[in-house]
Amino acid sequence: MTTKPKIPAIELKDLTFWYRADGWQLHIPALSLASGQHLFVRGASGSGKTTLLNLLCGITVPNAGEIWLNGQALHQLSAAKRDKLRAADIGVVFQQLNLIPYLSVLDNVLLRAAFAKAPAAVMQQRAQDLLTALGLPASYWAQPASQLSVGQQQRVAIARALLTQPTLLIADEPTSALDADNRDAFMQVLLAEADKSGTTVIFVSHDQQLQRYFHYQLAMTDLAKGVVAC
Numbered sequence: 001m002t003t004k005p006k007i008p009a010i011e012l013k014d015l016t017f018w019y020r021a022d023g024w025q026l027h028i029p030a031l032s033l034a035s036g037q038h039l040f041v042r043g044a045s046g047s048g049k050t051t052l053l054n055l056l057c058g059i060t061v062p063n064a065g066e067i068w069l070n071g072q073a074l075h076q077l078s079a080a081k082r083d084k085l086r087a088a089d090i091g092v093v094f095q096q097l098n099l100i101p102y103l104s105v106l107d108n109v110l111l112r113a114a115f116a117k118a119p120a121a122v123m124q125q126r127a128q129d130l131l132t133a134l135g136l137p138a139s140y141w142a143q144p145a146s147q148l149s150v151g152q153q154q155r156v157a158i159a160r161a162l163l164t165q166p167t168l169l170i171a172d173e174p175t176s177a178l179d180a181d182n183r184d185a186f187m188q189v190l191l192a193e194a195d196k197s198g199t200t201v202i203f204v205s206h207d208q209q210l211q212r213y214f215h216y217q218l219a220m221t222d223l224a225k226g227v228v229a230c
């Protein structure tokens, strides 16, 4: 019996992007990441990490080349379809956390529940479990997000991103405001929760100490060089 080759979670082919034709360019000849893997991408400031993540979640579109997510051609989808895919299948935590300051901690996490197939009560329980696992127990749930420290807000943003057990989690420097102890706890919970849901993770940072948590580590300069399969 022959087994079908598995479709990668992420596949890039000759990806090219520029903000201005005469300026900086991102070019990734090829990248393939298998489903459920955790990839750490490091790079200096200005090397294109955030740009890459914006392309992967369909916020921006490439000038040339292809982006495939679980066999779907992201580069061919309309803006509306990309938005829908992002809402349903991609958890995103960016440096600007995009929490709603006047909403409670719990309601910020539950913002993604609208995109879930599971009943509201299941989502409510999962939100509470995630917050507790991330070190934000019940005493925090009713507080407005604006009253938390930046490190605590980062944890709320991760709980929100993981609520619907997305197929892909994209994270851009989400630990920048955490001290070493909290950062270790945060990384362990983040990746354990991703594993439970089979979520593929791409995490970018310039903090090389974080790379030990990941199955694979690449530099932006590696990506620019050629075929990389993880």
Ligand SMILES: Nc1ncnc2c1ncn2[C@@H]1O[C@H](COP(=O)(O)OP(=O)(O)OP(=O)(O)O)[C@@H](O)[C@H]1O
Pocket (backbone or CB within 6 Å): 019, 020, 024, 043, 044, 045, 046, 047, 048, 049, 050, 051, 052, 206
């Ligand atoms: N909206 C924009 N318009 C024009 N150029 C931009 C824009 N955003 C980023 N750039 C440029 O694109 C390049 C890559 O930027 P990007 O933000 O992706 O880097 P980064 O690796 O995420 O940096 P950092 O670690 O500082 O966040 C930089 O040269 C930057 O100046």
